[in-house]
Amino acid sequence: MPHIYKDDTDLALLSYADxxxxxxxxxxxxxxxxxxxxxxxxxxxNKDFINAKGDYVxxxxxxxxxxxxxxxxxxxxxVRGSGVQYREILIDVCKRISVKTDFKAETINIEQAMFAKIxxxxxxxxxxxEKSELLKSLKIDPKLIGPSAMASIIAAINMGGFAxxxxxxxxxxxxxxxxxxxxxxxxxNAGLTRAIGVFSGPVGLIITxxxxxxAITGAAFRVTLPAVIQVAAMRQQLENKDRF
Amino acid sequence: xxxxxxxxxxxxxxxxxxxxxxxxxxxxxxxxxAYWINENGxxxxxxxxxxxxxxxxxxxxxKAVLGPLQAAQNIQLAATAISTGLIVGAIVVQTxxxxxxxxxxxxxxxxxxxDINTQNVLYFMGQMxxxxxxxxxxxxxxxxxxxxxxxxxxxxxxxxxxxxKRNELLSLIDNLVSFVDSAxxxxxxxxxxxxxxMLDLLxxxxxxxxxxxxxxxxxxxxxHILETASLRxxxxxxxxxxxxxxSIKNIVSGKGxxxxxxxxxxxxxxxxxxxxxxxxxxxxxxxxxLEVAPES
Numbered sequence: 001m002p003h004i005y006k007d008d009t010d011l012a013l014l015s016y017a018d019x020x021x022x023x024x025x026x027x028x029x030x031x032x033x034x035x036x037x038x039x040x041x042x043x044x045x046n047k048d049f050i051n052a053k054g055d056y057v058x059x060x061x062x063x064x065x066x067x068x069x070x071x072x073x074x075x076x077x078x079v080r081g082s083g084v085q086y087r088e089i090l091i092d093v094c095k096r097i098s099v100k101t102d103f104k105a106e107t108i109n110i111e112q113a114m115f116a117k118i119x120x121x122x123x124x125x126x127x128x129x130e131k132s133e134l135l136k137s138l139k140i141d142p143k144l145i146g147p148s149a150m151a152s153i154i155a156a157i158n159m160g161g162f163a164x165x166x167x168x169x170x171x172x173x174x175x176x177x178x179x180x181x182x183x184x185x186x187x188x189n190a191g192l193t194r195a196i197g198v199f200s201g202p203v204g205l206i207i208t209x210x211x212x213x214x215a216i217t218g219a220a221f222r223v224t225l226p227a228v229i230q231v232a233a234m235r236q237q238l239e240n241k242d243r244f
Numbered sequence: 245x246x247x248x249x250x251x252x253x254x255x256x257x258x259x260x261x262x263x264x265x266x267x268x269x270x271x272x273x274x275x276x277x278a279y280w281i282n283e284n285g286x287x288x289x290x291x292x293x294x295x296x297x298x299x300x301x302x303x304x305x306x307k308a309v310l311g312p313l314q315a316a317q318n319i320q321l322a323a324t325a326i327s328t329g330l331i332v333g334a335i336v337v338q339t340x341x342x343x344x345x346x347x348x349x350x351x352x353x354x355x356x357x358x359d360i361n362t363q364n365v366l367y368f369m370g371q372m373x374x375x376x377x378x379x380x381x382x383x384x385x386x387x388x389x390x391x392x393x394x395x396x397x398x399x400x401x402x403x404x405x406x407x408x409k410r411n412e413l414l415s416l417i418d419n420l421v422s423f424v425d426s427a428x429x430x431x432x433x434x435x436x437x438x439x440x441x442m443l444d445l446l447x448x449x450x451x452x453x454x455x456x457x458x459x460x461x462x463x464x465x466x467x468h469i470l471e472t473a474s475l476r477x478x479x480x481x482x483x484x485x486x487x488x489x490x491s492i493k494n495i496v497s498g499k500g501x502x503x504x505x506x507x508x509x510x511x512x513x514x515x516x517x518x519x520x521x522x523x524x525x526x527x528x529x530x531x532x533x534l535e536v537a538p539e540s
Contacts, residue, residue: 010498015508072279089497238496242489244518 002046005065006082010107010146012212014060017234020185022056022063024172025230027180029066029223034142034166034183038223043065067231070223090114093228096221097144098212108160108239111232113169118206118229123150125202137195138163165236170196172233174203175226245363246303248447250338250409252331255318257294267289267320274458275328302339306332306522323357329525336448336526337386340472345445346376351437358430371416374498379449380401392459393433399460406453410473414480417442426504432503438512439484446477447523474527485518 003010014022030037030044041068043049052059068083071092087110091103094114101113123131131149140152156163169184173196177183183196200212211222255263265271267475270281271290274431300309313331314322321327335341350373382402385395411461420439424432432517452474455465508537517523523525 008494009500012500012504013496013498014497016492235496235498239493243492244485244488244514 003042003062003065003066003069004049004082005061006068006085008064008068008087009086009231010062010086011067011231013235013238014064014231015057016238017057017060019054021172021230021234021237023054024180024184024233025067025227026056026063028175028226029063029070029231031180033179040070040220051215055102061191067224067227070220070227089224090228092108092234093221093225099226108232108235109158111168111228111235112157112160112230115164115171116226118156118171118203119153119157120150122199122202122206123153123211124203126199130198130202133195133198137192138166159239160218160239164241165240166192166195168233170199171203172230174200175207175229178204178207179226200204200217245301245342247299249297250300250334251295251297252313252334254294254296255294255390258318259291259298262291263285263318263321267324270412274463300339302341302344303337305337308339309335309355310522311495312442323462325521325528332448332522332526333451333455334359337383342383342445342448342452343380343439345448346380349376349438349441351447351536352441354432356438368458369420371412375413376445376449377503378430378485379452380411382406383452386452386459388453389459396460399456403453403456405458406449406509407469410450410453411476412441413442413446414476418480424487427503429503433506436503436506438511439518440510443484443517444520444523445479447520447526450474452479470527477527483516506537 014025016026017025021095026043026049030036030041037044045061046059046066049059049062059159064086065083066077067086067089070083072083072087079110087107090107090110094103094117095109096103097114097117099110099113099117101110103110105113106191119134126134132142134153135144135149138156140149140156144152153167158164159168169192173183177200183200207225257268262271265280266273266278270280271378272287273293276293276295278293281286282288284383296419298313310328310331314327316325353369353372357366382399385391385399385402417439420435424435424439424529427435450470452471454466454470457463457469491502491504491507493501
């Protein structure tokens with residue numbers, strides 16, 4: 001039985017998403033890190049998904065439905081006939097990676113807090129050069145060190161705008177490289193391209209770490225974490241450009 | 245299908261030096277006559293533009309008609325906005341294209357009037373019918389140059405009416421855009437369609453208005469009308485574009501938008517409207533030519 005998409009204001013953005021970003025999202029949902037089909041995925045067999053023939057914008061609803069189903073308990077999904085809302089999945093992911101934020105805030109703010117947490121975790125793994133590079137790309141004084149540098153980065157991400165867009169792209173790109181095997185091909189400025197190159201390693205390491213901690217991991221989480229990151233990055237990307 | 249004869253410039257018979265001057269924006273084209281500035285700084289006739297008769301299917305969209313006509317043109321000229329403006333101008337004035345569009349719009353107006361039975365909306369819908377009535381009458385005057393002398397008085401009335409009603413209409417569209425959010429789904433769909441049709445039609449009617457001044461030798465007024473009406477039109481279109489972009493941003497940020505599906509469904513129409521080469525050629529081409537060819 002195909003998964004049914006349940007109207008979700010936080011996933012409606014997928015109808016405007018870029019095809020490449022949707023392709024990455026679909027692959028994250030279908031394949032595991034080794035390129036094998038996930039046991040519980042149903043997207044690859046969805047009629048609309050197959051008929052779209054790579055035009056992912058045409059099948060954004062089955063993709064969204066798959067996210068909703070991964071976020072819900074299989075039995076409960078079966079009974080109610082649909083999965084859970086994206087926001088619930090996001091909050092679950094955030095709690096598992098210890099994001100401390102106001103979970104009553106707008107979805108985009110919770111996503112920004114999630115990016116800030118991932119960067120915070122990555123920061124500890126970065127060399128001094130990488131830290132300085134990150135500060136430069138976020139237009140933060142590269143001379144800042146220690147907690148004050150981190151505090152400035154978190155503040156910049158939480159303010160939204162270009163800094164949170166950059167961080168989202170850096171993280172989403174790392175996830176795409178790590179899980180799908182290739183980075184995103186979107187048009188980025190030179191600074192962002194350089195930052196993506198520098199950080200894909202450290203971010204990838206952190207994500208690998210998070211996904212393999214037995215206490216917080218689980219089959220669904222291994223899908224929902226990258227999927228939520230990808231959706232959140234798509235939101236940042238679309239927030240930063242005019243459609244017309 | 246509805247084949248009609250129109251006259252367009254026969255580019256093969258345009259003098260090479262005039263063609264070059266046209267391509268370089270050194271010519272002022274008025275009523276089938278090319279003017280340029282001579283060595284004494286005087287504006288003089290460069291050439292009476294040679295015409296050729298072609299058949300076009302006015303039941304098709306302008307783009308479908310324009311393509312084959314431009315393909316048969318001198319390559320140099322075909323690639324320019326000047327060529328687009330001239331051919332589209334000829335289609336708009338000489339065929340039933342605009343009348344057909346106005347008919348469709350009138351049906352939309354009737355639908356809105358039935359649906360939204362408030363005094364102010366009914367008033368504006370009435371104004372709109374009147375405006376396009378005048379536009380079509382003006383177009384009919386432009387069909388025959390032999391009527392120029394006899395129609396001078398009536399043309400003056402049309403010119404005044406068109407300017408007033410055009411401004412009213414542009415204000416209405418601006419207001420309607422803001423009104424869409426608070427309308428019911430059904431009303432919003434009708435209004436949305438209506439706004440798109442109006443914004444696509446207005447550059448053509450502004451072109452007719454401008455031609456009506458040209459026909460009676462009021463060149464400065466023609467330029468003034470085109471310039472000011474274009475500015476106002478661009479501002480309304482930009483406001484509409486902003487509204488569309490903001491609605492999409494609301495969807496993206498999860499705030500939802502009242503009529504998100506409408507924008508999504510109409511995206512190709514909106515892209516075409518916001519990037520319309522045809523409308524741009526009609527509204528902006530002449531101004532560019534005139535900048536280099538002042539009145540002597």
